[in-house]
Amino acid sequence: xxxxxxxxRKAGKKPIIASVVRDTGVLINVERAIIDSSxxxxxxxxxxxxxxxxxxxxxxxxASVRILExxxxxxxxxxxxxxxxxxxCPQEVFSFxxxxxxxxxxxxCVLCGRCIDACPHQALSQKIDT
Ligand code: SF4
Ligand code: SF4
Numbered sequence: 699x700x701x702x703x704x705x706x707r708k709a710g711k712k713p714i715i716a717s718v719v720r721d722t723g724v725l726i727n728v729e730r731a732i733i734d735s736s737x738x739x740x741x742x743x744x745x746x747x748x749x750x751x752x753x754x755x756x757x758x759x760x761a762s763v764r765i766l767e768x769x770x771x772x773x774x775x776x777x778x779x780x781x782x783x784x785x786x787c788p789q790e791v792f793s794f795x796x797x798x799x800x801x802x803x804x805x806x807c808v809l810c811g812r813c814i815d816a817c818p819h820q821a822l823s824q825k826i827d828t
Contacts, residue, residue, distance in 0.1 A: 702764045
């Protein structure tokens with residue numbers, strides 16, 4: 699399961715994710731991180747059955763956490779199977795099936811947003827749960 703973790707750095711540079719790994723024993727895969735002097739945001743991937751534990755621990759440490767489910771959503775009624783998203787996605791989320799229809803493996807997505815901007819038919823969107 700993928701989570702977006704947002705945390706403030708104003709109180710210091712605490713290694714939040716490393717601390718959660720240490721305290722919970724859950725191995726966390728950091729897929730993307732943007733950190734500046736005042737705050738940070740990281741996209742992490744964890745086993746589904748550990749989600750609650752990690753989410754609670756992150757919240758305890760002052761981070762806000764959003765769950766990403768079906769990260770990228772395809773509106774099949776808008777898609778014209780042009781393939782623009784296939785060529786721009788760095789994670790190989792998209793491919794054509796044997797009938798040249800677009801298919802996606804949403805679990806590979808790292809939420810970079812490139813495909814949403816590239817789609818000429820606004821067929822792609824992101825869903826974020828809290
Ligand atoms: S870029 Fe948009 S219209 Fe083209 S294949 Fe991808 S989702 Fe479909
Ligand atoms: S958001 Fe980025 S990683 Fe996810 S499907 Fe689109 S291009 Fe690929």
